[in-house]
Amino acid sequence: SAAGKGTYPHYMLKEVDEQPAVMRRLLTEYVDDAGQMKIDPAILKAIDDADRIYIVAAGTSYHAGLIGQSLFEKLAEKPVEVHVASEFGYHMPILSKKPFFIFLTQSGETADSRQVLVQTNRLGYPSLTITNSQGSTLSREANYTLLLHAGPEIAVASTKAYTAQIAVELFLAVALGRHTAIKAAQDFDVNHELALVATGMETLLSEKQAIEDFTTMYLKTTRNAFYIGRGEDYALSLEAALKLKEISYIQAEGFAAGELKHGTIALIEDGTPVMAFLTDAKTIDHTRGNLQEVRARGAKTLTIVSEDHAQAGDQVVLPNVNPLLAPLLGIIPGQLIAYYASLQRGYDVDQPRNLAKSVTVE
Numbered sequence: 427s428a429a430g431k432g433t434y435p436h437y438m439l440k441e442v443d444e445q446p447a448v449m450r451r452l453l454t455e456y457v458d459d460a461g462q463m464k465i466d467p468a469i470l471k472a473i474d475d476a477d478r479i480y481i482v483a484a485g486t487s488y489h490a491g492l493i494g495q496s497l498f499e500k501l502a503e504k505p506v507e508v509h510v511a512s513e514f515g516y517h518m519p520i521l522s523k524k525p526f527f528i529f530l531t532q533s534g535e536t537a538d539s540r541q542v543l544v545q546t547n548r549l550g551y552p553s554l555t556i557t558n559s560q561g562s563t564l565s566r567e568a569n570y571t572l573l574l575h576a577g578p579e580i581a582v583a584s585t586k587a588y589t590a591q592i593a594v595e596l597f598l599a600v601a602l603g604r605h606t607a608i609k610a611a612q613d614f615d616v617n618h619e620l621a622l623v624a625t626g627m628e629t630l631l632s633e634k635q636a637i638e639d640f641t642t643m644y645l646k647t648t649r650n651a652f653y654i655g656r657g658e659d660y661a662l663s664l665e666a667a668l669k670l671k672e673i674s675y676i677q678a679e680g681f682a683a684g685e686l687k688h689g690t691i692a693l694i695e696d697g698t699p700v701m702a703f704l705t706d707a708k709t710i711d712h713t714r715g716n717l718q719e720v721r722a723r724g725a726k727t728l729t730i731v732s733e734d735h736a737q738a739g740d741q742v743v744l745p746n747v748n749p750l751l752a753p754l755l756g757i758i759p760g761q762l763i764a765y766y767a768s769l770q771r772g773y774d775v776d777q778p779r780n781l782a783k784s785v786t787v788e
C-alpha cells in the first residue's frame with residue numbers, strides 16, 4: 427500500500443526516493459498539457475487584491491516558505507514576508523493594508539500555525555492553506571486549500587512534503603504572475619522545467635554512494651557541522667541542517683555564508699564538516715572564498731554545486747535546472763547526508779527522540 431515501507435529499510439529513504447514521482451504527479455494535478463495552471467481563479471484574484479503575502483509555518487514548512495518567497499517575488503513580483511508561526515502569533519508585526527495569508531503545513535494540524543489562522547480569521551483576512559492533508563483543521567478553517575499530493579509521509583523528518591510545497595508554491599507563483607501579466611511567469615515553461623527537476627532528482631538519487639562515503643568520512647563521529655550558502659542557498663542550508671539535527675543529533679547549523687566570518691567561524695576546528703550550497707550565480711565566488719577560509723582553519727568541506735558552475739574538485743554536482751528550482755535538487759544530498767549520518771550513528775531514522783510528526787500543542 428502507499429503507506430507501507432515495501433522493500434525499504436526506512437520510510438525516510440522511501441519518501442526521499444519518491445520525490446521524482448511526486449513532482450510528476452503534481453504536474454498532472456496542477457498543469458495542463460498546454461502549460462496552463464489548474465488553480466481556482468478565485469485564489470488568484472484574492473491574492474491579486476492583496477498588497478502583500480504573509481507565509482506562516484513551522485519547521486520544514488517554514489523553510490519551504492523561504493524558498494516560496496523568492497518564487498513569488500521573482501515570478502509574480504509580489505512582496506512576501508515569511509514568518510515562524512509560534513513567533514508571529516504573539517508578536518505580530520504591523521501588517522500591510524491588505525494582507526493575504528498562506529499557511530504551509532504538511533499535516534494541517536500544527537497548533538502554532540493554527541493559532542495564527544484563528545487570529546487572521548478573526549481579523550477578516552483572506553487565507554490559503556497548502557497542505558498534504560485534505561480535511562485537516564488548517565484546510566477547513568482557511569478560505570482556500572491547495573493539496574500537496576505527496577502521499578502519506580510517515581518518517582518524522584519531512585522530505586517529500588518539502589519539495590512538494592516548493593512545487594505548489596511554484597504553480598501558484600506562475601499562475602499569479604500570469605494573472606497580472608508578469609513576463610517572467612509568462613515565459614516560465616512549468617511542464618518542461620519541473621520535468622527536468624524530476625529527472626535531475628533521479629540522477630542524484632542514483633548516486634547515493636558518494637554521499638554515503640562522505641558521511642562515513644566526516645559526519646560519523648563529529649560533534650557539530652555547518653551548512654552555508656547565500657540567498658536561496660542559505661534557505662536550503664537551514665533545511666539541510668534541520669534534517670541533520672532531527673535524526674543524527676549532530677549539532678548542525680545553517681548559516682549565511684558571508685556572515686560566518688563575523689563570529690561563527692570561531693567554531694571551526696580541525697575536522698569540522700562545512701557543506702556549501704553553490705547554486706546562486708551571483709554569490710558562488712564569494713561562498714567559495716568562505717570555504718577557503720574555513721579550510722584554512724581545518725574544516726572538511728563538501729561542495730554541492732549546479733553543473734553550470736562546477737569546477738574540478740567539486741563533490742556533488744546538481745544537474746542543470748532553471749536556477750529558481752535549484753533548491754528542489756539541492757535538498758536531495760542534504761536529505762541523504764542526514765539519513766546516512768543517522769544510520770551510521772545507530773539511531774532510529776524514522777522515529778527520532780523528542781520529536782513528533784505533528785505537534786498539536788503550542
Ligand code: G6P
Nearest residue numbers: 484485486487531532533536782
Ligand atoms: C513538527 C515536525 C516537523 C514539521 C513541523 C511542521 O515539528 O516534526 O517535521 O516540519 O512539525 O509541521 P507541519 O505539519 O505544519 O508542516
